Amino acid sequence: MTDTPRPADQGDALDQFLCFSVYAAGLAFNRVYKPLLDRFGITYPQYLALVALRDSNGRTVSELGGKLHLESNTLTPLIKRLEAGGLVTRNRDKQDERVVRVALTDAGRTVVDEALGCVPAAILEATGMQPQDLKALNVSLASLGSALRNGAAASDADGR
């Protein structure tokens, strides 16, 4: 533990790629979250969806997708699994039968609240970083993400 005798992950071309750091950090987050969320019987994307629903319950699949940056082809099965677990309900909107509104059940709200009560603190500790550093990193990454999303649209509108 005092030394990591694996000199293999330094100095390679991959380490110069920001995209790889993002990719690897995503994998690492997933692995830290997994044992924490297993106790609630949910996965990491499901956790994100539940947190999004907590903020604005009864949103449509599209609206949820807008927050999570996912389409219905990914969200529909995920939400159905949450429904099968009794954490959310899915109901067609009476005014517009095309849209499906997703809402937390009482059990679902309990799970999110309990998870939010302990998971973020555990994650914070796992990062070993100061809250203000994490916040700064969060701001940079959020702006990177929206640049990548808008940039793709811009090059479409641009000239191709």
Next chain:
Amino acid sequence: MTDTPRPADQGDALDQFLCFSVYAAGLAFNRVYKPLLDRFGITYPQYLALVALRDSNGRTVSELGGKLHLESNTLTPLIKRLEAGGLVTRNRDKQDERVVRVALTDAGRTVVDEALGCVPAAILEATGMQPQDLKALNVSLASLGSALRNGAAASDADGR
């Protein structure tokens, strides 16, 4: 286009989560990479694997996994797809028949070199950020990633 008239992705709890910024940035990177890599017939993880191989050809599956932070259950099928595409070869080591050595073919090397010739520049442009800012972000993220990986190991050795 000058403005993004969707007020839906600001101010939510998710936006306060660093893990979500990492997750969303990863999705966004994937979407920018996809059309760029489609022309070479490879996926984003396959691209990362080829770049890793370019640095140290003939590495074992485990060594490659050490660089990419992946296990054989993920790498084996990925490498077999690269082999099916004629980009790498897989050979059992003569000294130790347990290990499989993966090497770029000439076609594979050509693909990586051509991809590296144009893709990184396109990605840089898509981020719309200055190289030094990206570099700083890369350093922060790399340290976050290794903290998350070591933190898990530390809590293993720590009190359990």
Next chain:
DNA sequence: CTTGTTAAAATCGTGCACGATTCAATCGTG
């Protein structure tokens, strides 16, 4: 009312990521 169009969600096929397990080769010790 009918027909063409748009919009939201769902469905399908492929590839990734991972926990758990299996299989074969190597090694360690007797």
Next chain:
DNA sequence: CACGATTGAATCGTGCACGATTTTAACAAG
């Protein structure tokens, strides 16, 4: 040499992410 333990890779089942397509509902002329 033998045999239990370890190691490296592969296999299997589940869930995610995505492109492409389909289905159903709403809407807009005519």
